[in-house]
Amino acid sequence: MTERYDDIIIMSKKICRGSNESLDVAHFAITEFMEHERGQELVDSGKGMQFISGIIWRSFNSSTSAYHTVYRQKGKVFGLHEYYDAPTDIDNYDYEGDLVIEAIQGILEDMAADKSDLWYRAQLFKMWIETPNYSELSRRTGIPRTSISQGVEEAKTYIRQQLINRGIDYEL
Numbered sequence: 001m002t003e004r005y006d007d008i009i010i011m012s013k014k015i016c017r018g019s020n021e022s023l024d025v026a027h028f029a030i031t032e033f034m035e036h037e038r039g040q041e042l043v044d045s046g047k048g049m050q051f052i053s054g055i056i057w058r059s060f061n062s063s064t065s066a067y068h069t070v071y072r073q074k075g076k077v078f079g080l081h082e083y084y085d086a087p088t089d090i091d092n093y094d095y096e097g098d099l100v101i102e103a104i105q106g107i108l109e110d111m112a113a114d115k116s117d118l119w120y121r122a123q124l125f126k127m128w129i130e131t132p133n134y135s136e137l138s139r140r141t142g143i144p145r146t147s148i149s150q151g152v153e154e155a156k157t158y159i160r161q162q163l164i165n166r167g168i169d170y171e172l
Contacts, residue, residue: 032066
């Protein structure tokens with residue numbers, strides 16, 4: 001890990017867009033990676049840096065990440081609700097759904113970093129999320145509608161399988 005330390009710091013600065021937190025996020029990501037049960041396997045397969053970049057991205061950008069919970073909310077004081085029996089947004093918050101979304105974002109990052117056709121499927125899926133209309137996407141991109149729908153469905157299938165592999169039971 002020490003031979004790639006400088007690379008990880010530079011990567012963190014880029015992902016965090018020069019934020020003052022970039023060094024903290026990098027150190028957090030290194031710790032998470034070193035404690036990860038498959039860390040050595042990822043290093044051996046040459047995917048260690050890719051995995052760390054995902055940790056950095058999720059740590060910096062996600063309000064449900066462990067980094068956010070531990071460092072950004074540490075010492076934060078939450079006020080009591082004026083009406084104790086009234087439901088609040090926190091009472092109805094879908095924690096499982098948020099974790100699934102974070103997992104899907106990580107899977108999409110991994111797909112986007114892939115050099116094969118997974119990159120293409122990830123791009124189509126992201127566009128489809130923004131504009132869930134195959135005909136409109138076809139007009140915007142010039143890609144045939146059937147190719148877009150097939151790519152999006154293949155991305156969904158791949159994401160579902162990755163969620164299953166990670167032990168997350170959720171229907172897209």
